Amino acid sequence: MTELRVVDVVEEQLDSVWQVRNRSFGPGGDREEWTKNARTFIADGRMLGVQDGDVLVAAARIWPFEQWWQGRRVPMGGVAGVVVAPEYRGRGVGSLLMRGVLRRCAEKGYPLTGLYPATTVLYRRLGYEFAGSRYRFSFQAADLRTLGGSGTAVRKAGPADADRFLELASKAHETRRSSGPLIWPRSEIVSWLEDEDNFAYLADDGFVVYNWSDGDLAVDELIAGSEETARALWATVGSGASIARTVHAYCAPFDPIHLLAEHEADGDARTVRWMLRLIxxxxxxxxxxxxxxxxxxxxxxxxxxxxxxxxxxxxxxxxxxxxxxxxxxxxxxxxxxxxxxxxxxxxxxxxxxxxxxxxxxxxxxxxxxxxxxxxxxxxxxxxxx
Ligand SMILES: CC(C)(COP(=O)(O)OP(=O)(O)OC[C@H]1O[C@@H](n2cnc3c(N)ncnc32)[C@H](O)[C@@H]1OP(=O)(O)O)[C@@H](O)C(=O)NCCC(=O)NCCS
The missing domain is CATH 3.30.1050.10 (SCP2 sterol-binding domain)
Known part of the structure; x- marks a missing residue:
């Protein structure tokens, strides 16, 4: 082993990153899509690696997010895809890489960094701590179907509505003084709405995006500026009740839907915790x-x-x-x-x-x-x- 050093990953190293990634997270994923995506991180200096001589042995990338904190947007470097080649683990390579990530977040001017940890040990050592959760709640589709709101016009939406979606989400998070939700780069919102597996609907003061998930329906995001719109959008998803028994939804634990739906399917609320660090x-x-x-x-x-x-x-x-x-x-x-x-x-x-x-x-x-x-x-x- 020569001296290990943190480097900016270059395109020629993406094969090596893919291999370490497969050994770390298991096989799968669309390699072409992953490579296209990785290039955007490389172009903007947001993909770091660790090299032993000429060999790339670890990698991580940084998403250019903003995050809502009490209704204000704070730039946040979202750290993902942290991987170390198995033969290099347990000797400080992950820590070396993450120190490089912290430095890069500082250089990029992100006052915050956040991540979903697979193990907390590495990240706690470097100053990250649990800050919040991603919640997935489950509702009976039949309950949502009868929520009403039929007086509210709801139309099919697509990538051309990306700006409107961003505007409606911003307004909601400012008004509710939300803490935690992410603001993704606009190009990611467009891809989300372009994906034909996602079904997007828009009302005057709200939207929903949902999809199929193992025979159930799953709501990625639902924003509603009024009770009527909340009823109309949830009922649109619930209209699938003849096929889907359950609707899973990523939403706040205090979203109005918990106060509107008659029965939340018992025992299937899931949480995944994320960590935060001040840069x-x-x-x-x-x-x-x-x-x-x-x-x-x-x-x-x-x-x-x-x-x-x-x-x-x-x-x-x-x-x-x-x-x-x-x-x-x-x-x-x-x-x-x-x-x-x-x-x-x-x-x-x-x-x-x-x-x-x-x-x-x-x-x-x-x-x-x-x-x-x-x-x-x-x-x-x-x-x-
Ligand atoms: C997790 C991972 C990145 C750690 O890399 P690494 O090079 O082994 O990390 P380090 O050697 O710098 O370890 C730093 C500390 O974290 C601890 N640690 C590392 N992996 C750990 C694990 N799986 N469980 C518990 N502690 C772990 C180490 O023991 C060390 O603490 P110590 O000094 O008290 O021994 C690496 O094991 C990996 O690639 N795993 C598979 C993919 C993955 O889980 N990535 C993280 C996604 S969030």
Whole structure:
């Protein structure tokens, strides 16, 4: 083994990445589609690898997402396809690669990074912590069919409606002050709507995209600006009840559908958890939304050995729905956090839980106030990446 180094993957190495990927995630997938997609990551410096001499032994890519945090959009590097060749595992290659990913996220100006972990060990070591879930709920198709909303016009939609879909989703997440959902690059929204396996419908103030899933129906996303539209769009999906008994839906745990549907099929709610990390603490806090009617002044001591620019004594001021983190003098009253504690706090994890896990220490007088400003309805994502 020569000296291992982090590199930008080049097109000629895509065969090697594909092979490591197959050995990591199992065979399958459309290779042509994967290669086309990988080229867009390479072109934008968002695909990194680790080389041993000339041999590529690990790879990862970074999605250029934005993520909603209390109704505001925050740029987020979504890390995916982290793979290390089996013969190189267990000797720090994954960690070396992920340190390169953190540096690249900083260079790209993403204040946040997020990922779905297959193992938490690697990512926790580097400062990621659980921040939210992707929920899949199951409903009886027959219940949805009779939800009504027949007075609402619903029309078939397609790729030409991509901008309208983005606009409606933005409006909904701003109004609801959502935390967690992703904003995908527009080209991905177009491909989603172009895919003939996805069925898209549009109303004046909402849309739905759904598809078949092992004989059931599955809703990728449903946005409705009013009760009538929610009823109409869910009923459109439920109209498949003569063939599909169950409709699975990726949605928030507090989506109005839980209050409208008569029976949620028992015991089939699934969650997959995702992790978050702050790359640039002042920028991440400045970009996030906060409740409008609260004021908070707090001293923080952050220790982040992986990203020393986050390390230091800080003062956090929150007012008028926005936060400012500025360098300050050390304070005996500071709340002390590492990178994991900071990520979990950002996502609204209660201080009692952070202290209970040793992720926050120091003064506790401001705990109720911190819970009030950071706490929000549970962060959720609709998509896996
Ligand atoms: C997960 C993976 C990327 C780790 O790569 P790696 O080069 O072995 O990672 P490192 O050697 O840097 O390990 C860092 C730490 O994570 C731990 N770790 C690595 N894989 C682990 C696993 N599967 N389960 C538990 N801990 C694991 C290591 O033990 C190490 O901790 P230690 O220092 O206490 O021993 C690699 O095993 C892989 O490619 N797996 C298959 C694909 C996959 O699961 N990718 C992750 C998708 S999110």
């Amino acid at each position: 640039d603490a002042p920028a991440a806090l400045a970009a996030r939304g906060f409740p409008e009617n609260v004021v908070l002044e707090a001293d923080l001591r952050i220790d982040d050995p992986e990203l020393p620019t986050n390390t230091g004594d800080w003062h956090l001021s929150i007012a008028n729905g926005s936060a400012r983190l500025t360098a300050s003098e050390p304070s005996p009253d500071a709340l002390r956090l590492g990178a994991r504690g900071l990520a979990a706090l950002y996502a609204g994890t209660p201080l009692a839980a952070l202290r209970g896990a040793g992720l926050a220490t120091g003064a506790d007088v401001l705990d109720p106030a911190l819970d009030a400003v950071f706490g929000s309805p549970a962060p959720y994502m609709l998509d896996y990446f």
